[in-house]
Amino acid sequence: MSKNLIRKKNLDTIKRLMFLNGKMVASELVKKSGLSIVTINSLMKELLDENVISEGSLIQQPMGRPAIEYFFQYDLQHMLLLSLQDFNGTLCLVAKTTNLSGTEKQAWFIELPEITLDWLIGAITRCLEESDVAITQISLSIPGKVFDDTVTSSWKQQLDGWSIKAALQQKTAIPINIQNDAHLTTIGFCIRGDYQRDGTIVGIFYPQESTPGVTIFSNKKLIEGHLGLAGEGKYLPFLMDKQAPKNDEELMRNIAEMIAVYNAVIAPNMFVISSNELARDEMNLAVSTNKHLPEHPNKPEILIDTKFQESMTHGLRWLAHEGTPYYL
Structure with a gap:
C-alpha cells in the first residue's frame, strides 16, 4: 500500500474516532487507533487545517502533563434528508437539514399537488434555496424501487420511469442517493x-x-x-x-x-x-x-x-453517511 493510501486510511480512522467520541486527547487516540503519538500529532494538525476538528483547552491527565482536548466539528457537513410520504392519499415531501450528529437545523412539509417529476425537483430545489446551511449531501426516500436511476415500481405506479437523480443534477451538483422507504425505515x-x-x-x-x-x-x-x-x-x-x-x-x-x-x-x-x-x-x-x-x-x-419518522430519519442519515468515515 502506498504512503498516500496509508495516510488516508489513518486519517479516516481518526475522523471516525473523533466522530464517534466527540472529544478526545491525543493519548486516547493513540490507545484506540494503535497509531504512534508522532503519527497522531501529524494527523491532528492536518485535521485542524481542514476544520474537521478544533482545539479546546488543556486538561490535566491522570498521569503526566496536561493535554490538548480536541473537538469534532459536527457542523463540518450538512445533509438534506428527504422523504416522499403518503398522507391521507396525498403525496408529500417531508424534508429536513441535519449536521453530522443528526441535529435538525431546518424542516419543511411540502404537498405535491401534481405527481410529476418537475414538481418533485421544484420542491427539492426550494429546500436547497431556503436552507440556512450549505448542503453537502442529499438523501431521498421514495415509495418505490430504483434501479440505475430509474424508478421501477412505485406508489400507485405514479413515479414509474422517473430518473430523479438525472433531473436533479440539472439543478445542482450536490450528490444525491435515493432508496426505497421500506429499506430505509427498517435500517433506521x-x-x-x-x-x-x-x-x-x-x-x-x-x-x-x-x-x-x-x-x-x-x-x-x-x-x-x-x-x-x-x-x-x-x-x-x-x-x-x-x-x-x-x-x-x-x-x-x-x-x-x-x-x-x-x-x-x-x-x-x-x-x-x-x-x-x-x-x-x-x-x-x-x-x-x-x-x-x-x-x-x-x-x-x-x-x-x-x-416511523424517527426510523426514517436514521435511515436517511445512514444513506447519506454510507461510504464515509461517519457511517452509522
Whole structure:
C-alpha cells in the first residue's frame, strides 16, 4: 500500500474516532487507533487545517502533563434528508437539514399537488434555496424501487420511469442517493435501537390503506434483486387480488401471513414490522394465532416499530453517511 493510501486510511480512522467520541486527547487516540503519538500529532494538525476538528483547552491527565482536548466539528457537513410520504392519499415531501450528529437545523412539509417529476425537483430545489446551511449531501426516500436511476415500481405506479437523480443534477451538483422507504425505515429502526445487523433482518413496511414493501438486509447488505425489485410485497399471490386493508384486523392478518412466507423462505434472525400507529399487542396476537408459524422451526424475534419518522430519519442519515468515515 502506498504512503498516500496509508495516510488516508489513518486519517479516516481518526475522523471516525473523533466522530464517534466527540472529544478526545491525543493519548486516547493513540490507545484506540494503535497509531504512534508522532503519527497522531501529524494527523491532528492536518485535521485542524481542514476544520474537521478544533482545539479546546488543556486538561490535566491522570498521569503526566496536561493535554490538548480536541473537538469534532459536527457542523463540518450538512445533509438534506428527504422523504416522499403518503398522507391521507396525498403525496408529500417531508424534508429536513441535519449536521453530522443528526441535529435538525431546518424542516419543511411540502404537498405535491401534481405527481410529476418537475414538481418533485421544484420542491427539492426550494429546500436547497431556503436552507440556512450549505448542503453537502442529499438523501431521498421514495415509495418505490430504483434501479440505475430509474424508478421501477412505485406508489400507485405514479413515479414509474422517473430518473430523479438525472433531473436533479440539472439543478445542482450536490450528490444525491435515493432508496426505497421500506429499506430505509427498517435500517433506521435497527440503528436507532442499536440492534445487531450481522445476521438477516426482514422488514415489513405496511402503511394502512396501502400496499406493503419488504426489506431483506443480510450481514449489513441490502438484497435488492433483479432491477431492484426484491421485496415488492404487493405482488405476493395472496395479496395481489386483495384491496388495501380496510381495518386493523385485516392489516395485521396480512402482516402475519407475510411473516409466515418470509420466515419459511428467508429464515431471518429478526422481523421489523412498521405501520402507522400499529398496536403492539394486537400484532403479537395476530402472529401468535397464525396457523402456519407455530410449525416453523425458525423462531425469529419480531419487533414492532412505533416511531416511523424517527426510523426514517436514521435511515436517511445512514444513506447519506454510507461510504464515509461517519457511517452509522
